[in-house]
Amino acid sequence: MEDEAGVHARGVTRAFGPVQALRGLDLTVPYGQVTALVGANGAGKTTLLLILATLLAPDAGEIRVAGHDLRTRPEAARTALGWMPDTFGAYDQLTVAEYLQFFADAYGLTPPEGAARTAELLTRVHLLEMARQPVHVLSRGQKQRLGLARALVHRPKVLLLDEPASGLDPRSRVELRDLLRSLAAEGVAVLISSHILSELEEIADRVVLVERGATAGEHEIATLMAEARGLWRVRALEEEPLAEALDVRRVPYRRQETGGLDIGPLTEREAAVLLGELVGAGARIFSYAPVGGALESVYLAMTEDRT
Numbered sequence: 001m002e003d004e005a006g007v008h009a010r011g012v013t014r015a016f017g018p019v020q021a022l023r024g025l026d027l028t029v030p031y032g033q034v035t036a037l038v039g040a041n042g043a044g045k046t047t048l049l050l051i052l053a054t055l056l057a058p059d060a061g062e063i064r065v066a067g068h069d070l071r072t073r074p075e076a077a078r079t080a081l082g083w084m085p086d087t088f089g090a091y092d093q094l095t096v097a098e099y100l101q102f103f104a105d106a107y108g109l110t111p112p113e114g115a116a117r118t119a120e121l122l123t124r125v126h127l128l129e130m131a132r133q134p135v136h137v138l139s140r141g142q143k144q145r146l147g148l149a150r151a152l153v154h155r156p157k158v159l160l161l162d163e164p165a166s167g168l169d170p171r172s173r174v175e176l177r178d179l180l181r182s183l184a185a186e187g188v189a190v191l192i193s194s195h196i197l198s199e200l201e202e203i204a205d206r207v208v209l210v211e212r213g214a215t216a217g218e219h220e221i222a223t224l225m226a227e228a229r230g231l232w233r234v235r236a237l238e239e240e241p242l243a244e245a246l247d248v249r250r251v252p253y254r255r256q257e258t259g260g261l262d263i264g265p266l267t268e269r270e271a272a273v274l275l276g277e278l279v280g281a282g283a284r285i286f287s288y289a290p291v292g293g294a295l296e297s298v299y300l301a302m303t304e305d306r307t
């Protein structure tokens with residue numbers, strides 16, 4: 001059965017002994033988009049990804065991957081999904097090409113198909129020159145790229161990645177971003193967990209915030225960016241005189257947990273005029289700049305009340 005989304009999960013729960021890792025989590029991962037899972041350490045992201053990859057059973061919940069119910073059709077779901085874990089498995093004695101051919105074989109590709117697919121993927125993840133090297137000589141980042149190629153061997157409709165950028169150098173990160181964007185453009189439903197918020201803004205279309213095992217919010221990245229546009233972060237030696245000067249002028253502001261006030265929305269001209277007035281009113285301002293990192297702001301606001 002075809003489904004409207006690559007992943008459709010409702011009310012997913014999972015406990016490990018006394019630890020309730022997931023408590024009724026909902027998630028939709030549309031085709032043709034990159035969805036990012038963001039949450040604090042221990043929020044439940046890896047647990048969720050393992051469940052979606054059919055490697056861990058949930059205690060309860062309704063889950064369909066590529067339209068296949070994980071309870072009744074796990075094999076069909078497995079055929080439709082690609083999974084890249086955050087750590088690399090064994091098979092160290094194989095060469096890079098043999099490693100991919102092994103998985104092509106496991107997914108039922110004929111030897112010529114497997115060889116062609118291996119060459120195509122090694123080119124795509126920039127490992128062609130390493131094809132004859134044993135896997136164990138690869139660096140961490142190269143292993144991660146091989147792991148991504150492995151996840152793509154059978155042209156999955158749903159791609160699940162746990163922290164894929166963590167071992168990558170800056171160039172490889174840009175290449176990963178481009179690769180994920182091109183897969184989404186080809187119609188793949190991509191779900192990625194990551195802590196690198198600034199990067200997700202460029203990779204992802206949507207972000208799902210996970211907090212203590214449940215969905216805490218879902219945002220379109222484009223909307224977040226638009227909301228952050230026109231906000232300015234101001235820091236002063238003393239915050240109270242600055243806040244009073246803003247109150248007098250009826251300029252809206254929000255205090256940031258990390259220090260400073262976010263004011264606006266203001267145009268550049270308005271911001272420049274206001275800066276002159278605030279300094280004139282005695283505020284000892286040492287920093288005044290447009291707010292960057294929309295995703296980071298939402299994330300920090302979400303975790304503000306953490307105990």
Ligand SMILES: Nc1ncnc2c1ncn2[C@@H]1O[C@H](COP(=O)(O)OP(=O)(O)OP(=O)(O)O)[C@@H](O)[C@H]1O
Nearest residue numbers: 016019020021039040041042043044045046047048
């Ligand atoms: N196999 C396990 N046995 C016992 N507890 C587990 C197990 N796996 C996960 N947990 C617990 O479940 C909770 C969620 O863990 P999970 O690894 O899913 O979080 P995460 O969001 O991926 O965190 P991180 O960002 O640190 O990778 C944590 O409290 C963790 O200690």
